[in-house]
Amino acid sequence: MVDQSAEPRFVGAIDQGTTSTRFMVFDHAGREVGRHQLEHDQILPQAGWVEHDAAQIWDRTQAVVHGGLRAAGIGSGDLAAIGITNQRETTVVWNRTTGKPYANAIVWQDTRTDGFVQQLDADGHGDLIRERAGLPPAAYFSGGKLAWLLDHVRGLRADAEAGEALFGTMDTWLIWNLTGEHVTDVTNASRTMLMDLETLDWDDELLALFGVPRAMLPRIASSSEVYGTTKVSGPFGRGIPVSGDLGDQHAALVGQACFAPGTLKNTYGTGNFLVLNTGEKIVRSSRGLLTTVGYKFGDAPAVYALEGSIAVTGSAVQWLRDQLGIIEHSAEVELLAMHVADNGGVAFVPAFSGLFAPYWRPDARGVIVGLSRFNTKEHIARATLESICHQSADVVEAMVAEADLDLTELKVDGGITQNRLCMQTQADFLGVDVVRPEVAETTALGAAYAAGLAVGFWKDTDEVAGNWAEGARWSPTIDQPARDAARAHWAKAVERSLDWV
Helix, strand or coil: CCCCCCCCCEEEEEEECCCEEEEEEECCCCCEEEEEEEECCCECCCCCCCEECHHHHHHHHHHHHHHHHHHHCCCHHHEEEEEEEECCCCEEEEECCCCCECCCEECCCCCCCHHHHHHHHHCCCHHHHHHHHCCCCCCCCHHHHHHHHHHHCCCHHHHHHCCCEEEEEHHHHHHHHHHCCCEEEHHHHCCCCCEECCCCEECHHHHHHHCCCHHHCCEEECCEEEEEECCCCCCCCCCCEEEEEEEHHHHHHHHCCCCCCCCEEEEECCCEEEEEEEECCCCCCCCCCEEEEEECECCCCCEEEEEEEECCCHHHHHHHHHHHCCCCCCCHHHHHHCCCCCCCCCEEECCECEECCCCCECCCCCEEECCCCCCCHHHHHHHHHHHHHHHHHHHHHHHHHHHCCCCCEEEEEEHHHHCHHHHHHHHHHHCCEEEEECCCCHHHHHHHHHHHHHCCCCCCHHHHHHHCCEEEEECCCCCHHHHHHHHHHHHHHHHHCCCCC
């Protein structure tokens, strides 16, 4: 065990994700020293509905904290601070007195509010939401989910108007359980359709539009400040500062040390999320990107970002494994794809649930085109990896045009960045270097950095950036004509995927 009489030498991070929750411990150099992770239930009451049991998530959070501290061989007293990062738009409401949720949390993937938000747009309210919140009216965001709960859970609206019912995304739920404080940060608030991007406060017109009582909303704070200290009844015991809070993709931006305007990261997971730092400037997108808050540290001005969300990337590889059965394990896709020199004319657009950024075409569906008797499963595997890179390149090109920047490299993180063929293909399609850091867990690390900066564990962002170390780099290996041909082939395939629904 570490000597607990010494100055705390570590920062902890709770990473509350869509399928699991984990707790990780980092040292001053940003190196992982311990972790524990547990999954939680995915509740699917009917088609299009996705729910989580928030009480179960709190129980699992307490368990992973204990497990992570054991794995690191430390006690909670060895922690200088705790940061939280979370699945962003998932919506929970609970009672201030009992602490019990009124209903299951509605997950960001849930589509039950599609009709509601489409009607808002049809009624002419879409421009207000886009201008004020920086977001298009969409079921993805938490404002519509909260409106649905208020309309469908018996007694909730009356309790909300009386200030007895509390709303939060998962960060707020965890901070409240840890400290008793009802608070969120600007990054999570910017994903609700209820916050004004300029004032960084809840907007009365948007609240009225969604029918949300202000009394149930958390205080909006920066991403890096002391929100409260842990209660003796919680997993950490008394007195540890909870001082970092970032939505997951914003946390990855911080974990990748993308502190300069024009820096860009791409997280490769089930889907892909690209986030571009636009500095203190709010860039309103006309190219299918989301305008959001990147992060805000203490009293410093907010840093804004453009985000491009891609629905199906890593899950396309899972489809090859689970539905087609051409691989047994996801990691096998690289070896299979390397058996052929190219895609053999095949293109795969995995628009299983429509196309997200920059297209926003819910009518699209998955297509595999260009097939002949010559083609094999190896060509399909290669086309699958290429689809991940093409979709990312589509978003990068939109960002470069929108923000008028000269991209020099793309920072990457996430599971498929271990696939060297995929990362080389990404560099080839973009025409810039692709760089992976030594520490791959950038989301949890970003939450730890935000927490540590608030208590002086790290002095400033320059010191944080000094921890970033290159783990691998891929440079383009094809010329511009070959790149243009590949991108044109992909664009033709995308056209074939449209207008199916």
